[in-house]
Amino acid sequence: MAIEKMKLVRTYGLIDHLDEFITSCCISGDFHPENAMDYISDSLGFVPLNEENPYSSSIQKIEEIASIAGVTLKDTFKGDEIIVDSDEFGYIDSLKEKLSESFAKRTEISDKLKEVEASAEQFNHFVGIDVPIEELLSCEFLKVRFGSIPKDCYPKLKAYENNNLFVFLESSVDEKSHWGIYSAPRAQIDEVDRIFASLYFDRIRIPFSTGTPKEILTKLNAEKEKLTAELNKIDTEIADFWAENSEHCEQVHAYLEIASLAFDLRRYAAKDSDSDYFIYVGWVPKSSYKWFKKKIEQIDGVTFEDADPEQEKRSSPPVKLNNKKPFRPFEMFVEMYGLPSYGGVDITPFVAITYSLLFGIMFADFGQGLVLAIGGYLVYKIKGTKLAKILVPCxxxxxxxxLLVGSVFGYEELLDPVYHAIGLPGKPLSVMDSINTVLILAIGIGVALVIVSMGLNVFCSLKNKKPGEALFSTNGVVGIILYATLVCAVVGFMSGKTVLPAGVTVIVAVVCILLLFFQEILIGMVDKKENYMPEKWSDYIMQNFFEVIEYILTYFSNTVSFLRVGAFVLVHAGMMMVFSSLAGDEYSVGGIISMIFGNIIVIALEGLLTGIQVLRLEFYEMFSRFYAGDGKPFNSVGMRKNRSVFFSIKNVFKPSTPEDNENVVIKVKK
Structure with a gap:
């Protein structure tokens, strides 16, 4: 259980050396910056260092260039030194200007192409009308409407067959509608429009064109091909232009990102309003302290002082976990719930052991377990997925x-020769023949883990100097005694054997319940809290009466929740029995294929469900008894960016004033 010890470092120096301090001691190492103003008295005359980042605009321009080119930036570098100065920024501006011109032209052509495609789609519905559009639209006494009628409304037009108001001319039919035109005298067009509106006629506006719809469609298709060719040409030009300049742009972007990060870190500093001195505050792990001290001593004009966390009362130190290699993958689950407080207990080893144990019990199969372990290892090595590494111990x-239940990919007899060779009559436990045993063992495991969790609460409370919590809380010594007593009572009742004498059980349970009833007062007395006595006894008695009942019900529900461990053992065996039955002859070709398919489903589906259920047991049945998870994570600046990029930077930026921001020395290949 390892939480790294921290040192609080206060750095003082001339503002001209702030950038050198940041690049040498912050970005390139383990350093958690804090807002210096939180550690300085207001009367000392220090003010926050609020400055505009001079690199943001250039970074944004390069990202806009990449967006125009339709690519994702790859922050790479070669290590050849250039000067990122006003000329370089001008080069970036010129790139953006050229690409913006091409992009504007592309947008114009693309918009025009969309209009042509939309017009072509409209005219395509009316190719059956062999009348020039200009003649239809310029009739002196008639009005013409283009559009479609839904198929379910089209039969209703028959009711108007003998009318003299309008004529509907159908041009085409698709899956949903009948397309065509209707015409009516100008004087009656409003009445006809109302009739077609009742038929859900969907009118479209045909752009004015000359020629029949078929002739117009031919012209539009030719225009569409022409615009598509122009669009492809511009896309090729943009792609070629980016290919020519991408390497340089990506490298400049990588270094400007680091420079921007370094500059942003200046905001943590505080500057003396009457002089050019700064103060910078942060946390350094003790394991990195010697390295930090060596680095800072190499900077002229900068001094520092350190303090242990116990001497600093204004804020709690950040938490950085440092576990042994086998436990390290499980830090992800601890971080998911919340880190322990500084000076608390790192529960990662507890999680690693209990999670692997419960997962293994619930997913007991020799062959499938090896597949999970090997598959998890390969995925971690190839993809670097943290979750995959957890699959190895699981x-x-x-x-x-x-091996204990004798299951290998669902084959229950495959290991019988092994058992006989070591002198056993058969598998140690046959799951489907020992259902009650499996469920009782699951409850037993739950009881043991609940007691261990309560024991951890006692340990954590004592470590945090809260003996009252350790003794009288629900998950303290009193809670453990009450829980153990209730378990003994239930075991005696179910088995018919006397585990504890009835009188002892009643006396211990009543005493523990009374102590829990008054736990707030007792904890307040022992831990010397203020205002621990109740303001109103009637409210206190009523509230605590129901809380004691809730405590007992919680003990019961937490224990019963572990039945899922046994249930998953049975479900796993049952699912493999189903696939075995479907396979028929398990050792035939068809049977083997069926078993392979079944194993794939079980490994994928049940493996996922088992992982989720075990995590639920960890969080709700165990963590909730002893773990708060209120620690502040250690955010090392060096972890926020690729350190290999940073180490190739020389003087990430020189200026301390806006006027000097023209010259920035960065190692980049041009």
Whole structure:
């Protein structure tokens, strides 16, 4: 259980050396910056260092250039030195200007192409009308409407067959509608429009053109081909232009990002309003302290002082976990719930052991466990996925418990020769023949883990100098005694055997319940809290009466929740029995294929569900008893960006004033 020890470092120096301090001691190492103003008295005359980042605009321009080119930036570098100065920024501006011109032209052509495609789609519905559009639209005594009628409304037109108001001419039919035109005298057009509106006629506006719809469609298709060719030409030009300049742009962007980060870190500093001195405050892990001290001593005009966390009362130190390699993957689950407070207990080893144990029991199969372990290892090595690394110990645990229940990819007799060779009559535990045993063992595991969790609460409370919590809380010594007593009572009742004498059980339970009833007062007395006595006894008695009942019900529900461990053991065995039955002859070609398919489903589906259920047991049945997860994470600046990029930078930026921001020395290949 390892939480790294921290040192609080206060750095003082001339503002001209602030950038050198940031690049040498902050970005390139383990350093958690804090707002210096939180550690300085207001009467000392220091003010926050609020400045506009001079690199943001250039970074934004390069990202806009990449967006125009339709590519994703790759922050790479070669290490050849150039000067990122006003000429370089001018080069970026010229790139953006050229690409913007091409992009504007592309947008114009693209918009025009959309209009042509939309017009072509409209005219395509009316190719059956062999009348020039200009003649239809310029009739002196008639009005013409273009559009479509839904198929379910089209039969209703028959009711108007003998009318003298309008004529509907159908031009085409598709899956949903009948397309065509209707015409009516100008004097009656409003009445006709109302009739067609009742038929859900969907009118479209045809742009004025000359020729029949078929002739117009031919012209539009030719225009469409022409515009598409122009669009492809511009896309090729943009792609070629970016290919020519991408390497340089990406490298400049990589270094400007680092420079921008370094400049942003200046906002944590405080500057003396009457002089050119700054103060910078942050946390350094003790393991990195010697390195930090060596780096800072190499900077002229900068001094520092350090303090242990116990001497600093204004804020709590950040938390950085440092576990042994086998436990390290499980830090992800701890961080997911919340880090322990500084000076608290790192529960990562507890999580690693209990999670692997429960997963292995619930997913007990020798072959499938090995598949999970090997698959997780390969995915981690290839993809670097943290979650995949957790599958290695979980898979090994599954393989181990698979040996106990004699299951190998669902084949229940495959390991019988092994058992006989070591002198056993058969598998140690046959799941489907020992259902009650499996469920009782699951409850037993739950009882043990609940007691261990309560024991951890006692340990954590004592470590945090809260003996009252350790003794009298629901998950303290009193809670453990009450829980153990209730468990003994239930075991005695179910088995018919006397575990504890009835009188002892009643006396211990009543005493523990009374202590829990008055736990707030007792904890307040022992831990010397203020205002621990109730303001109104009637409210206190009523509230605590129901809380004691809730405590007992919680003990019961937490324990019963572990039945899911046994249930998953049975479900796993049951699912493999189903696939075994479907396979028929398990050792035939068809049977083997069926079993392979079944194993794939079980590994994917049940593996996921088992992982989720075990995590639920960890969070709700165990963590909730002893763990707060209120720690502040250690955010090392060096972890926020690729350090390999930073290490190739020389003087990430020189200026301390806006006027000097023209010259920035960065190592980049041009």
């Amino acid at each position: 898979g090994m645990s599954s393989a181990f418990f698979g």
